[in-house]
Amino acid sequence: MVSKQFVLxxxxxxxxxxxxxxxxxxxxxxxxxxDPAVTIAGxxxxxxxxxxxxxxxxxxxxxWQQYLRFLGDVVSLDFGQSYQVQRxxxxxxxxxxxxxxxxxxxxxxxxxxxxxGLPLGILSxxxxxxWADHLTRIGALSGISVPIYWSGPLLILLFAQxxxxxxxxxxxxxxxxxxxxxxxxxxxxxLAGNVEAFRSAVTHLALPVVVLGIYQMALISRMMRSSxxxxxxxxxxxxxxxxxxxxxxxxxxxxxxxxxxxxxTVIGIQFGSLLGGAVLTETVFEINGIGTLLVDAISRSDxxxxxxxxxxxxxxxxxxxxxxxxxxxxLDPRIEx
Amino acid sequence: MSTETQTPAxxxxxxxxIRASPFLSQLLSNRLAVAGLAIxxxxxxxxxxxxxxxxxxxxxxxxxxxxxxxxxxxxxxxFGTDGQARDILPRVLYxxxxxxxxxxxxxxxxxxxxxxxxxxxxxxxxxxDNVIMRTMDVLLSFPSLLLALALVTIFPDELGLWRAVxxxxxxxxxxxxxxxxxxxxxxxxxxxxxxxRALGATDPRLLLxxxxxxxxxxxxxxxxxxxxLAIIDIAALSFLGFGASPGEPTWGMMxxxxxxxxxxxxxxxxxxxxxxxxxxTVLGFNLLGDGMRDALDPRMRETVD
Numbered sequence: 001m002v003s004k005q006f007v008l009x010x011x012x013x014x015x016x017x018x019x020x021x022x023x024x025x026x027x028x029x030x031x032x033x034x035d036p037a038v039t040i041a042g043x044x045x046x047x048x049x050x051x052x053x054x055x056x057x058x059x060x061x062x063x064w065q066q067y068l069r070f071l072g073d074v075v076s077l078d079f080g081q082s083y084q085v086q087r088x089x090x091x092x093x094x095x096x097x098x099x100x101x102x103x104x105x106x107x108x109x110x111x112x113x114x115x116x117g118l119p120l121g122i123l124s125x126x127x128x129x130x131w132a133d134h135l136t137r138i139g140a141l142s143g144i145s146v147p148i149y150w151s152g153p154l155l156i157l158l159f160a161q162x163x164x165x166x167x168x169x170x171x172x173x174x175x176x177x178x179x180x181x182x183x184x185x186x187x188x189x190x191l192a193g194n195v196e197a198f199r200s201a202v203t204h205l206a207l208p209v210v211v212l213g214i215y216q217m218a219l220i221s222r223m224m225r226s227s228x229x230x231x232x233x234x235x236x237x238x239x240x241x242x243x244x245x246x247x248x249x250x251x252x253x254x255x256x257x258x259x260x261x262x263x264x265t266v267i268g269i270q271f272g273s274l275l276g277g278a279v280l281t282e283t284v285f286e287i288n289g290i291g292t293l294l295v296d297a298i299s300r301s302d303x304x305x306x307x308x309x310x311x312x313x314x315x316x317x318x319x320x321x322x323x324x325x326x327x328x329x330x331l332d333p334r335i336e337x
Numbered sequence: 338m339s340t341e342t343q344t345p346a347x348x349x350x351x352x353x354x355i356r357a358s359p360f361l362s363q364l365l366s367n368r369l370a371v372a373g374l375a376i377x378x379x380x381x382x383x384x385x386x387x388x389x390x391x392x393x394x395x396x397x398x399x400x401x402x403x404x405x406x407x408x409x410x411x412x413x414x415x416f417g418t419d420g421q422a423r424d425i426l427p428r429v430l431y432x433x434x435x436x437x438x439x440x441x442x443x444x445x446x447x448x449x450x451x452x453x454x455x456x457x458x459x460x461x462x463x464x465x466d467n468v469i470m471r472t473m474d475v476l477l478s479f480p481s482l483l484l485a486l487a488l489v490t491i492f493p494d495e496l497g498l499w500r501a502v503x504x505x506x507x508x509x510x511x512x513x514x515x516x517x518x519x520x521x522x523x524x525x526x527x528x529x530x531x532x533x534r535a536l537g538a539t540d541p542r543l544l545l546x547x548x549x550x551x552x553x554x555x556x557x558x559x560x561x562x563x564x565x566l567a568i569i570d571i572a573a574l575s576f577l578g579f580g581a582s583p584g585e586p587t588w589g590m591m592x593x594x595x596x597x598x599x600x601x602x603x604x605x606x607x608x609x610x611x612x613x614x615x616x617x618t619v620l621g622f623n624l625l626g627d628g629m630r631d632a633l634d635p636r637m638r639e640t641v642d
Contacts, residue, residue, distance in 0.1 A: 020475030031491040138369075141627065145620035147569050149576045150612030153596040154605075161601060168601075276482030280573060284596075294483065295577050298490055310487045314479045321478075 006329055010322055021314045022074050026067055028310075029303050039301045040083050079308035084300040085293065091308045095290065099312065100183025101171070102289030106278045108209045110267070113216025118263075120217070121224025125259075126251060128229060136221060143218025148277055152211045152284035159207060166203050169286040173200040208285045212277050216270070223266040228259040261332050268324030272317050360554065363632040370628020376621030380614075384437040387430035396428055396586050407604045417606035419591075420598050421584070425606065428586040429614050435587045436568045436618060439502050443567040446506040448560050451513020456544050456552070458514065459521035470518065473511035481508050482570060489579045498587065501571045501580040509563055516559050520552040558629045565622030572615055588615040 037054035038045070045053075054060055058069065073079065079091035086094055124136040160168040167173070171185050176197040178188045186205070189198035231237065232255060240250045279291030286292075290309050297305035364370050400422040408418040416425035458469040476484065488504035496503070524530065525548065533547050575581040575589025583590065588611040595608025 017478050021478055024475055028487050028491055033493050141623050142620060145623050146616045150592060153600050157600055272480035275480040298486060299578055313483045317480050318478050
């Protein structure tokens with residue numbers, strides 16, 4: 001059992017980290033050479049107007065006042081309005097619409113990675129140093145070496161253009177309109193009971209998920225292999241076999257549970273690369289998640305959107321790692337010390 | 338005659354040195370690691386060759402009239418030509434130079450910064466340690482590519498791809514600091530550190546001559562694994578539009594242009610070959626880095642993010 005104290009301690013540790021994260025985000029935007037007032041007023045605006053915008057935004061207040069106000073806004077989840085990407089729309093609203101899209105993509109990518117990565121890793125460990133092992137390891141190393149922005153377009157070329165099996169971009173056909181209840185397109189189409197739309201969403205998401213999943217699969221199978229190789233050599237495994245238990249059952253029952261623990265940590269650490277991968281995947285497949293939002297906002301100097309998006313990404317990453325730590329302590333109670 | 342007697346002597350020296358180092362001999366017995374080393378050596382050789390053979394101005398300029406535009410690969414243009422009628426092969430080779438140059442600077446800068454911070458944190462402990470490491474923790478709580486994207490904006494546009502180098506240096510530094518701090522703490526517990534101090538060694542001497550050399554192994558592994566990552570991340574930033582200027586023969590830029598303007602109108606070679614070069618180079622570093630990690634400690638479970 002996981003103690004309440006451990007979870008509480010980890011939750012309390014969140015605050016200084018989030019405070020630091022907010023400070024870094026504030027610092028980055030104030031170190032940027034661009035002037036938000038000019039961005040809003042437009043390049044050709046008069047100096048008076050630019051000055052007016054600047055004092056409206058409070059950008060001529062002392063830095064410490066701006067910093068405190070920023071922290072206050074973060075705490076009250078008020079991120080202001082978009083300057084450029086969706087002019088005048090509250091940033092919170094934009095994020096609420098687009099965050100589920102990225103989370104759905106990332107989750108599906110992670111699930112795909114686990115679905116293929118775990119069996120491959122176990123196979124590789126059980127058949128250590130055979131051709132199956134070598135093939136899996138080289139495959140995994142290639143998987144983490146091939147950039148998403150290369151494999152993605154090539155797969156689009158093959159499956160969408162040459163074979164004509166799958167659509168090239170987006171996450172659902174333009175003919176379908178489904179109300180965004182949860183924001184997850186697969187769930188929303190099912191909730192609406194629209195099977196056709198669901199099928200369209202599945203075919204649209206297939207390639208992005210594969211591209212994102214390949215990288216996760218490679219990482220997970222590598223980790224699973226090295227972890228399982230070690231577990232297989234343990235005494236309790238030999239004991240189980242000596243008692244007459246079959247090889248397969250021993251690996252699946254005793255091996256998997258113990259070997260899986262370090263893999264969970266890796267999933268947590270690698271959640272960062274999953275989010276980075278999601279940004280690239282969204283760009284390649286023209287999916288309107290918060291990844292494309294961030295890229296868009298940075299290139300158009302939409303500071304409130306950049307601030308909020310980077311914060312959200314960091315919070316997501318931190319929360320997932322908190323979740324991983326707690327799961328870890330449930331699976332292996334010794335960790336708490 | 339004299340050369341014949343000299344050559345074996347030199348060889349024996351190397352062989353003995355390799356034997357004396359279990360790390361090297363184990364690394365060289367790993368076929369995949371050797372393959373990785375070979376790929377890296379080839380890329381480095383091609384990079385230097387391209388840098389001193391081709392004229393950058395020519396590679397940048399459009400070549401209409403000289404070459405056909407978007408010609409598919411043939412004997413004359415093994416990698417085809419792009420939309421500006423430029424021969425792609427020399428551009429891919431020159432891209433190796435950029436990858437090696439920018440990759441090296443990124444890794445070197447983050448290694449130096451990270452090693453410095455890590456050793457200082459480990460040695461001075463207390464407040465210094467806390468301030469440094471908590472700052473590193475905060476930087477590590479951002480997904481790396483996203484932090485790099487945000488950091489690119491603090492550098493002026495004129496810096497081009499050096500903006501990506503600057504941003505990624507800051508992103509990678511905490512990893513080195515963490516690894517080095519851990520290794521340095523172990524070294525500082527050893528008795529020879531006390532002995533050195535008792536002999537009157539100053540702080541900088543102790544850190545540079547005694548602590549640092551004993552942390553070299555984990556630093557090397559981390560650098561190698563980060564090398565491949567740096568190359569792939571620099572290209573990713575170019576691909577997303579932050580870094581290289583249009584037409585510049587970097588792999589990321591060629592890939593981005595090739596995908597945007599060529600891939601779906603039939604000119605697959607435009608983005609295919611730069612991407613292949615990029616993937617192979619990164620694979621080389623991953624193979625070597627993996628082999629190094631195994632040679633150092635087969636059970637070492639550090640992973641790169």
